[in-house]
Amino acid sequence: MPVTSPTAVPAPSRRHGAEPVFWAVDYLLLALLLTAAFLVIRLRNLNACVMALSALGLLLTVVFVVLGAPDVAHAEVVVGGVALPTLFLIAIGKARTEVAEPEQTNLEETSQSPARSSTSLRTGGTGAPDLLRHRPHAAVLSLLLLAALVVAMLAIPRGARPLPGMARHAIQVALPQWHLTEVVNEVVYGTRAFDTFGETFLLLAAVLSVVVLTRPREPRSGYVGEDVAGRQEQLEIDPHLRSGPDERQAREAEREEEGLGRGPLTTDAQPFAKPFPERGEEMTVVVRMGVRVVAVLLTTAGCFLVVQGYTPGGGFPAGAVLLGVVLLIYVAHGYHRVAAVVRPAVAETIELLGALAIIVLQSLGLLLRGSFTANWVPLAPARTLRSGGIAQAFSLGEFVVVSSGLVIVVFAVLGATRDWTSDDDSADSAGQDRTAHEGGDES
Amino acid sequence: MRLVVVAALLTIGVGFSLTAGLGLIRMPDVYTRVHSSTLAAVLGAVPVFLALVVGKGPISRYGGESLLACILVLVFAPLSAHALLRATYRGRVPLWSGAKVDQPRDRLRGKDSGADAGDEPDSGAGPEPQARG
Amino acid sequence: MSQVFLAAALAELVLTVLPLWRLASGPTIGDRIVAVNLVATQSMLAVFLFAAAAGRDIYLGVALWLASFSYLGTMLWARYLERGLL
Numbered sequence: 173m174p175v176t177s178p179t180a181v182p183a184p185s186r187r188h189g190a191e192p193v194f195w196a197v198d199y200l201l202l203a204l205l206l207t208a209a210f211l212v213i214r215l216r217n218l219n220a221c222v223m224a225l226s227a228l229g230l231l232l233t234v235v236f237v238v239l240g241a242p243d244v245a246h247a248e249v250v251v252g253g254v255a256l257p258t259l260f261l262i263a264i265g266k267a268r269t270e271v272a273e274p275e276q277t278n279l280e281e282t283s284q285s286p287a288r289s290s291t292s293l294r295t296g297g298t299g300a301p302d303l304l305r306h307r308p309h310a311a312v313l314s315l316l317l318l319a320a321l322v323v324a325m326l327a328i329p330r331g332a333r334p335l336p337g338m339a340r341h342a343i344q345v346a347l348p349q350w351h352l353t354e355v356v357n358e359v360v361y362g363t364r365a366f367d368t369f370g371e372t373f374l375l376l377a378a379v380l381s382v383v384v385l386t387r388p389r390e391p392r393s394g395y396v397g398e399d400v401a402g403r404q405e406q407l408e409i410d411p412h413l414r415s416g417p418d419e420r421q422a423r424e425a426e427r428e429e430e431g432l433g434r435g436p437l438t439t440d441a442q443p444f445a446k447p448f449p450e451r452g453e454e455m456t457v458v459v460r461m462g463v464r465v466v467a468v469l470l471t472t473a474g475c476f477l478v479v480q481g482y483t484p485g486g487g488f489p490a491g492a493v494l495l496g497v498v499l500l501i502y503v504a505h506g507y508h509r510v511a512a513v514v515r516p517a518v519a520e521t522i523e524l525l526g527a528l529a530i531i532v533l534q535s536l537g538l539l540l541r542g543s544f545t546a547n548w549v550p551l552a553p554a555r556t557l558r559s560g561g562i563a564q565a566f567s568l569g570e571f572v573v574v575s576s577g578l579v580i581v582v583f584a585v586l587g588a589t590r591d592w593t594s595d596d597d598s599a600d601s602a603g604q605d606r607t608a609h610e611g612g613d614e615s
Numbered sequence: 616m617r618l619v620v621v622a623a624l625l626t627i628g629v630g631f632s633l634t635a636g637l638g639l640i641r642m643p644d645v646y647t648r649v650h651s652s653t654l655a656a657v658l659g660a661v662p663v664f665l666a667l668v669v670g671k672g673p674i675s676r677y678g679g680e681s682l683l684a685c686i687l688v689l690v691f692a693p694l695s696a697h698a699l700l701r702a703t704y705r706g707r708v709p710l711w712s713g714a715k716v717d718q719p720r721d722r723l724r725g726k727d728s729g730a731d732a733g734d735e736p737d738s739g740a741g742p743e744p745q746a747r748g
Numbered sequence: 749m750s751q752v753f754l755a756a757a758l759a760e761l762v763l764t765v766l767p768l769w770r771l772a773s774g775p776t777i778g779d780r781i782v783a784v785n786l787v788a789t790q791s792m793l794a795v796f797l798f799a800a801a802a803g804r805d806i807y808l809g810v811a812l813w814l815a816s817f818s819y820l821g822t823m824l825w826a827r828y829l830e831r832g833l834l
Contacts, residue, residue: 253817462694625756636766676805691819698826703778
């Protein structure tokens with residue numbers, strides 16, 4: 173994630189380094205991390221790999237906390253915890269309908285009833301014994317990596333070592349010049365604001381590329397479910413497409429097979445033991461009620477992250493938290509509940525307004541104080557919500573850009589449909605070749 | 616005194632976490648695994664939060680964040696377990712071979728055919744097989 | 749007091765081995781999901797206890813997000829499994 177790299181500046185003083193027991197946590201975490209990484213590369217099942225990857229991210233978060241870098245941990249937990257599994261899940265879900273699944277039933281006995289669910293729940297998990305059957309060169313490489321990691325672990329600066337010059341400078345500057353007690357925020361949004369500025373627009377470029385790649389041919393007003401609405405509209409324009417009840421029923425069943433049908437809105441009324449894939453857009457009443465409680469709490473805590481300049485956090489983690497809240501509501505209630513905000517017109521406008529606000533904010537420094545990214549806002553006392561001057565405003569703008577950008581990316585990928593028809597008819601076969609190739613790669 | 620209370624609470628919490636891990640390892644099918652690990656994980660988390668409140672004082676950042684995390688865990692854990700098990704059940708993952716009662720499926724079968732669901736041993740409890748070995 | 753908290757944090761981290769084993773060997777996808785969830789819960793507790801042991805309350809926010817995002821991930825998986833698509 174480009175945005176977070178300035179936070180990799182070592183956090184000040186690892187105060188607990190002198191105590192002897194803390195090293196045990198370090199080495200234990202290193203071993204767990206290696207185990208999880210091993211699982212990521214050795215598991216044969218795509219879903220299991222994604223899960224091992226999120227376990228790796230979780231353990232990595234703990235490592236960052238133990239090493240005294242809660243800012244990096246914040247970024248890691250939101251990237252590894254939300255953005256990465258979500259995007260992988262969407263990708264797997266999108267690819268699976270095209271790609272012939274390899275034989276998936278290794279460990280479980282074959283099911284007596286063919287599950288019509290397109291999701292194969294019986295994963296072909298290669299068990300732990302298979303993990304030990306690795307090739308020799310891989311073993312050598314792993315041992316080398318292990319040695320490198322051990323050396324790196326031993327070379328981690330302990331509390332007794334002097335801090336590097338950059339960290340000392342940041343500590344000296346943070347409180348007097350910026351009234352910020354959180355040094356990393358001072359570095360990201362104050363001293364090195366120009367880097368963050370550039371990275372914000374790097375993110376914007378990435379979002380733009382995703383939007384361009386996933387854009388359908390027709391203009392659309394929402395990300396998900398547009399094809400269903402479009403089909404209805406087609407029916408209204410072309411009434412002769414509407415056919416008799418039996419044919420409509422057959423079409424409905426066919427669409428249900430394809431996973432496109434429109435079921436009831438909620439899942440509550442359906443018999444629980446029916447095995448077909450769920451059609452209802454909302455999840456059960458239990459989930460909806462709980463999410464209604466939790467979403468408020470999480471939104472509040474996310475706002476706390478962005479407005480408090482003297483705790484770790486800032487715009488980037490808070491933006492990802494907002495993505496998490498939007499995803500939570502989407503998961504529980506379906507797209508129609510978030511459709512008012514999460515549609516291309518609104519989200520892209522918010523994103524561009526945030527970017528414009530950042531440009532204006534930094535350029536005013538050039539006008540008023542003579543240098544780009546200079547602080548022109550009068551400084552409030554330290555440890556208040558307004559402390560930090562321009563840094564807080566910059567963080568807020570970053571929050572807007574990152575949150576809307578991530579929401580755009582996730583929902584654009586979510587709503588992306590496969591449209592392999594090419595513009596000219598001659599290249600049509602090439603497109604089909606490409607699908608076949610992708611199928612080969614996936615399995 | 617406070618140290619003793621904290622140590623006792625932490626022991627309870629870690630003990631329940633151990634139970635959760637063991638249940639995840641030893642239970643025979645996915646339903647019992649989710650059941651044991653989710654319940655025990657919540658039971659393992661709450662004493663730890665209590666220990667933090669006792670050890671660091673309720674009016675501190677530890678107390679506040681512990682309360683928040685406690686609420687989140689207490690709401691989220693049943694929620695996610697419910698959603699996960701519902702999805703798993705509808706995906707026809709088989710129950711443990713020793714399971715006696717499969718209430719939803721029995722009920723469905725009773726509604727559809729009414730033939731072989733006559734002697735439903737409805738004890739009010741779900742399938743609760745013991746760990747093997 | 750600090751040593752007690754640190755010992756408990758270590759214990760929680762040691763206990764993550766059990767869900768990692770289930771993650772490696774779990775026959776169904778639900779097993780793996782709940783294993784990751786348990787890893788997250790125990791990591792959250794470890795971060796909480798580590799923050800108390802190191803005397804740094806600014807670490808606590810991380811633990812909060814660790815837990816809640818892991819549960820969100822579980823619900824995402826559940827939706828994906830029920831519907832085939834996210």
